[in-house]
Amino acid sequence: MSNRIRKVSGSSQTKAVRNRIENKGHKEHSQPIFVTSSFEFDSAEEMRAAFADENDNNIYSRFSNPNADELVARMCALENTPAGFATASGMAAVFASVMALCKSGDHIISCSSVFGSTHTLFTKFFPRWGITTSYFDASRPEQIEKLLTPNTRMVFVETPTNPGLDVIDLEWLGKFCSNHNLILNVDNCFATPVLQKPADYGATLVTHSATKFIDGQGRVLGGLVLGREDLIKEVYLFCRSSGPAISPFNAWVLSKSLETLEVRMERHSSSALRLAEWLEFRNDLSRVIYPFLKGHPQFEIAKRQMRAGGGVVSFELNGDAKRGARFLDALSLCSLTANLGDTRTIASHPASTTHAKLTEEERLKVGITSGLVRISVGLEDPADIIADIENALNKSK
Numbered sequence: 001m002s003n004r005i006r007k008v009s010g011s012s013q014t015k016a017v018r019n020r021i022e023n024k025g026h027k028e029h030s031q032p033i034f035v036t037s038s039f040e041f042d043s044a045e046e047m048r049a050a051f052a053d054e055n056d057n058n059i060y061s062r063f064s065n066p067n068a069d070e071l072v073a074r075m076c077a078l079e080n081t082p083a084g085f086a087t088a089s090g091m092a093a094v095f096a097s098v099m100a101l102c103k104s105g106d107h108i109i110s111c112s113s114v115f116g117s118t119h120t121l122f123t124k125f126f127p128r129w130g131i132t133t134s135y136f137d138a139s140r141p142e143q144i145e146k147l148l149t150p151n152t153r154m155v156f157v158e159t160p161t162n163p164g165l166d167v168i169d170l171e172w173l174g175k176f177c178s179n180h181n182l183i184l185n186v187d188n189c190f191a192t193p194v195l196q197k198p199a200d201y202g203a204t205l206v207t208h209s210a211t212k213f214i215d216g217q218g219r220v221l222g223g224l225v226l227g228r229e230d231l232i233k234e235v236y237l238f239c240r241s242s243g244p245a246i247s248p249f250n251a252w253v254l255s256k257s258l259e260t261l262e263v264r265m266e267r268h269s270s271s272a273l274r275l276a277e278w279l280e281f282r283n284d285l286s287r288v289i290y291p292f293l294k295g296h297p298q299f300e301i302a303k304r305q306m307r308a309g310g311g312v313v314s315f316e317l318n319g320d321a322k323r324g325a326r327f328l329d330a331l332s333l334c335s336l337t338a339n340l341g342d343t344r345t346i347a348s349h350p351a352s353t354t355h356a357k358l359t360e361e362e363r364l365k366v367g368i369t370s371g372l373v374r375i376s377v378g379l380e381d382p383a384d385i386i387a388d389i390e391n392a393l394n395k396s397k
Helices: 012-018 044-051 066-079 090-099 116-129 141-147 170-179 229-242 248-279 299-305 321-330 360-365 382-395
Strands: 083-087 107-111 132-136 152-158 183-187 205-209 223-227 285-289 312-317 346-348 372-376
Touching: 012 066, 012 248, 066 083, 066 223, 066 248, 083 090, 083 229, 090 116, 090 183, 090 205, 090 223, 090 229, 107 116, 107 141, 116 132, 116 152, 132 141, 141 170, 152 170, 170 183, 170 299, 223 229, 248 285, 248 312, 248 382, 312 321, 321 372, 321 382
Parallel strands: 107 132, 107 152, 152 183, 183 205
Antiparallel strands: 083 223, 205 223, 285 312, 312 372, 346 372
């Protein structure tokens, strides 16, 4: 993990724009892309020292590359964490954050409303290595205490959750995990560090799918694990050997994207709130879910730990699954894709896509009904987004 980053003073946003790879002598204003599999050494001794971790020279892009170093440095500045590691995807980050730090016999406590692939890891694959998981209702975090066992190693949460947008009190959870010497691993994908900084509330690990709002334009895949130095060292050693490396090009794209993350999240959030407030007046919806709506069960918690409500709105259509299909098919501006966090507004049906691998019972337990629709609000004119959704709602009745 190279430390050859030119760092500036100032706010976290200024650091996200100005922390960068050291200039390479060409006075380049924009950072170059280091598309190379390996790096040269001036001598056998320098090469030996690099492999012995006695210097911070880059060795091989599977585990060290200037573009990845810059991305991590900028994200650490935003998340207020001392260390981090970049991976090929968000799921690679989640996988590495568990496998690097848990062993056979260890126990994880997770909120039940997590991304579908995360749930699959916890329920299908981790048990093969003897790592078990118990789930708690995200709206009732006090359940964690009853699930605690002598071999509990980690608490894993999303907040806001995907797609139910439950908000978990990070201040309470951080203190609980500290008191019980547990790793608190927070997936901060929906909020991003612009809206919420879990480490400020005691999270020892923060994971990201950088593919979403961090990229912001649906271009590349990437993931990040950020947190306490001793924990990140283990993540680094695991990834160095197992190889879920981010490509230099993807790291470069994501690092450049961080320069506009704050202004994008402000627009995503203001447009999402406007959409949510408009949807509340529809009588053909069972419920509208958005953290900064006053009717949200955790509204006060959200206001306390988030700067804004984020770019995702969920709502439940009255009627059966066929109405959901009719609604999606009637959209003309919004895209139908499983991604989120794009400049373009995206509509998806979690029960048949991102959470289809869960059983119906598991989906219903976390509020994912056949009528639930998730909208990732983009950067288009909010009036145009609302008009498209209104047209589709009216056509799908």
